[in-house]
Amino acid sequence: MSDPAQETSGDTDTRLRYRLIHDQLKSAIALGRIAPGLVLLEGPVARIFGTSRVPVRKAFEMLHAGGLLHTFEGRGYLVAHPDGRIPDPVRAPLSEAALGFEEAQAPLELPSNSERIYHALEAAVSIAVAFGHYRIDESLAAEVFGVSRGAVREALSRLRDFGLVEKSAYSHWLAGPLTARAVAQDYELRVLLEPAALRAGYAKLSRETIDAACDEIERAILDPDSTDADGLQQLETTLHVDFLQHAPNKKLLVTIDRALMPLTVNHAFFNAFNLHPELATLIEHRAVLFALRDADIDTAARALLLHLHAAQKRTLQRLKVLAVLPEPDLPLYMQRIV
Template structure:
């Protein structure tokens, strides 16, 4: 239930921020570099027994990868004189100035000197790496009209292949933020009061029931964490928006009704409008909204799932009344600089 906050679309000057550079999509990490760096540091720190025989298969299993990146990491460490070949399979751990004898021991996280219980490497796919920046650009542009997402320009902007761009855009289609059919290009916007009102109507019908079904399966520790966040004196807007997403998305997803989950994903425009409004106008935390969320979370913590569902319904009705003025305020803003893959439809 953890969501990383995104940066504000406004600069300190109050003007819309310029389009982010491709590098902002997130760094590219290579598995063999991660493995090499972790093993290198562990060897230099003396956390790996000198003479330990390292084999590709067992080390790959520890890191949750194939043998290919492990083999590359071994070769790099051998070139640095930290691993040594010997008459047998694999490599010997051989720190500088040590002449070790082979030690064939079980290979696990502890044997490799790794200071984490689970060393499995998670490296986001290309589509995951670009998704956040793509989502932010499209969430911003829909306020200002009707746009086409140019696949070719997007691949050049992010320096990825078309499959990665299509996969990321497909996720935005699932959220109702982008449209696409067999014969058309990817399109986004315009964001209208009618579309937002319809999404609120759907959420009011579906979200309380989803919360009622999900409530008994939610993690009590995570709910207690949400309660503490909402009660914190230092609660800022980004933290509140993160809580908002946990309540409206994560807390509604712990049930077996696949269609219900799918329909809720298709009506997230109210969340998008509120996030844009709060970030573009640098809004202070609204104590009324905090109280609404605290009532929902408090009932969930206490196991009162029907009351939590009623509290969510009350919140959605109140939020539906706050949304039209927010949209009007957004509509008068000057259009911010957008990446070149976002093309206005005239």
């Protein structure tokens, strides 16, 4: 999100290339339009989507984390079998039809420079806020990344929408410090608003979407070590963003979005230490999703509430761990405010 006006429009144009590729491939696999065992390679898929290999690689990694793709001794990934078996490789010519598309896909017209730097900025800010108060030098960031200041500004605006940065009265970009009080305030908002958003939008959640999420969480519970920081972030996004987006009150959703900083910081924490999700987190997710699958919205809302309270305690514990660590080396554009 780079503009409040986008809250009332479709989000397709603002989603990153890798998310678009991931979602289209995931849908095609779920519908059985891609045969189990088909070998997917970055190059052919990139050509079909009209993009570079980088977002394709990211999409493949996310699908692998979700159990929809398998690695094997050859190049690329195998499309998983619905029953979990690892199929034999099928090396068939890849085409739009093989991917379930009726016609060639147009190139994904998205702001490539902003996309390219967004995750690097997000990672730097997410780590920095746990260690103090920082100013982000827009000009220096543009120089470091080799992009325009406009691209940096667009990426920082998206981070502002998620509460990671703010703009001072003098138009300086500021980040941090992340305090226990700030975390508690974010969770206080989420405890009040997320169950309400889930209730309000539940009727528009498709059975297919709920079943797919249940399958993903079950795979993660069976093998937590197979879920890395990115995989966990996707599970969190499914529950705390995607499943709430059907609520009709867009102001409610904007407020929730701006209280999601703990999710981003937790992602940075798991990434920095190469950690896998705690089993308790996954079981809490399952309780919400299974209740939704059983059409029991009251139980689902209560389970979501319990999960948020438990997640707050875990996030505060991680803050304590970060507090005793030495300040990491940060990019030059992150300038500490004494």
